[in-house]
Amino acid sequence: MEDWLNETQDSISDSIHDYSTAFDHYLSKKDGEEPMENRSYLKIRFKPRYSHREYFDGDASVRLKLDLPHTEKNWKLIFDTDPDDFDRLEDKQRGISNGDSSNGAIGGFRAQGRNWGNWKTNLDLGLKIKLPLDPFTRAEIWRVDQVSDNWTTRIKQELFYYHSKGPGSLTSLNFYFASPTDPTTILKLSTSAQFLDDDDNWEFVNQAEIFDRINESNLMQYSLGVSADSRPNYSITNSWVSMSWKHRLYKDWLYLAVTPELNFQDEFDYKLNPGIMMELELFFTTIGGIDRLSRKIPTPD
DSSP states (O other), rough: OOHHHHHHHHHHHHHHHHHHHHHHHHHHHHHHHHOOOOOOOOEEEEEEEEETSSSEEEEEEEEEEEEOSSSTTTTEEEEEEEEETTSSSSHHHHHHOOOTTTTTTTEEEEEEEEOOOOEEEEEEEEEEEEESSSEEEEEEEEEEEEEEEEEEEEEEEEEEEETTTTTEEEEEEEEEEEEEEEEEEEEEEEEEEEETTTTEEEEEEEEEEEEEEEEEEEEEEEHHHEEEEEEEOOEEEEEEEEEEEEEEEEEETTTEEEEEEEEEEGGGTTTTEEEEEEEEEEEEOOOOTTTTTTTOOOOOO
């Protein structure tokens, strides 16, 4: 069984690397130029979720990134079967699938990590692969600041536009705290706001999270949060508390997460709604030593 797992992982990872490298060399590698490290990857997730007052949702997603290291502008080829631009803000911030598989995959190119003073930027251009084809563009700008020995801030602004749904925006401000003597435990305080022109609604989420790295194979994550909508009248839509156990099942490419949670949603008159979410992640890349359980405070450039 172990031999089969290793052979399968190696075969898929090598295929991704070989195809992306061939594409990269065809597009941009100059004669005599040395090969560069290719950081392409394929990520597959299975995310079943059950709650007492709702329903069972067995969702899956596939995310592929093809690296093009020889391009002068650092373009990346992106492919995503589960884009979340028009998902609810709470689902984005909590890593919850909305259960809608009708969105369609997207494909395109990303100009990644360009500097603009102390700010960094990403720009995506592409198409939603669903008839009729739906052009889209996304832009991200963010900066990280060290405000004290223990506290770091990160502010990020996202703007996106799909021809079928119009524009949207997401603004987030995160505060990180970690003791220099115990960097394995991180406190993250976040506030975010999203506006979607499609439904003319502002969504707000405030969340406190603690990440506690137990050892090389286990990570605990604790979350407490509240979400709100501006329409039809400003009101709290949910408050929750959750505890997630993330475990490395096999080497550095197979992971399991189990997340019990308690929700108090407006649609159920804020009555207790217990639930559980599980996640199985397969991560394929030829780059060894990637720690998918690692949680680090961003650092200023």
